[in-house]
Amino acid sequence: xxPPKFKGFTDPLEAEEWLTSLQIVLNFMDLTEQEKEFNxxxxxxxxxxxxxxxxxxxxxxxxSVTKVVHKFDxxxxxxxxxxxxxxxxxxxxxxxxxxxxxVMIDHL
Numbered sequence: 001x002x003p004p005k006f007k008g009f010t011d012p013l014e015a016e017e018w019l020t021s022l023q024i025v026l027n028f029m030d031l032t033e034q035e036k037e038f039n040x041x042x043x044x045x046x047x048x049x050x051x052x053x054x055x056x057x058x059x060x061x062x063x064s065v066t067k068v069v070h071k072f073d074x075x076x077x078x079x080x081x082x083x084x085x086x087x088x089x090x091x092x093x094x095x096x097x098x099x100x101x102x103v104m105i106d107h108l
Contacts, residue, residue, distance in 0.1 A: 012047050013074050020077075048078075055079040058096045068096060 004021055055075040060068040072093060076083040083089060094102045 010047070012051050012078060013071075016074060016078055051075060051078045052082060055082045060097045060101070065097070065101060069093070072096060 004018060006015075006018055055078070058068065058072055058075060063071070084092060094106055097105065
């Protein structure tokens with residue numbers, strides 16, 4: 001199936017994007033859960049902690065709404081236990097936007 005090659009990314013988000021691209025291939029292969037382990041091998045503890053901090057403290061800053069939402073979604077995949085569901089997720093997302101955007105969205 002010629003999956004993309006892993007190039008030893010040090011950024012967990014890049015590694016996650018690569019891993020996501022392999023999900024279809026992995027679903028067709030008969031692998032054990034241990035053979036599917038990737039995160040423990042390639043995400044070191046410091047990188048995981050940094051991503052958790054990013055997930056907890058993400059702010060829009062100068063990013064577009066689309067870009068910050070995309071980054072939030074990526075971080076949520078890496079740290080699903082840190083991202084609530086439903087109204088709490090909406091509140092967390094509103095908190096990451098610049099104030100003027102959060103106010104406009106909150107009033108919709």
